[in-house]
Amino acid sequence: MHYPPDFHPLDALSxxxxxxxxxxxxxxxxxxxxxYDLSPKGLYGLGLYLSExxxxxxxxxxxxxxxxx
Numbered sequence: 051m052h053y054p055p056d057f058h059p060l061d062a063l064s065x066x067x068x069x070x071x072x073x074x075x076x077x078x079x080x081x082x083x084x085x086y087d088l089s090p091k092g093l094y095g096l097g098l099y100l101s102e103x104x105x106x107x108x109x110x111x112x113x114x115x116x117x118x119x
Contacts, residue, residue, distance in 0.1 A: 057109075057113075058113075059109070059110045059113035059114050059117070062106055062109050062110045062113070063110045065106055066103060066106045066107055066110060069099070069102070069103045069106065070103060073096070073099060073100070073103065076096070077096075
């Protein structure tokens, strides 16, 4: 996700927490039953979701470092 320059880092952090919780729920649900084996497209989708989460965390880190400087 691309955040506007004035987006508060705590709002972005809140989004990161929600995304991480969703991801944990999804992985737990898949792990509960072997019939929910992920296809290559499903794994690719999870990879994209993780990449988006990583970008969000990097945004928060950068903004907080700017505020400290």
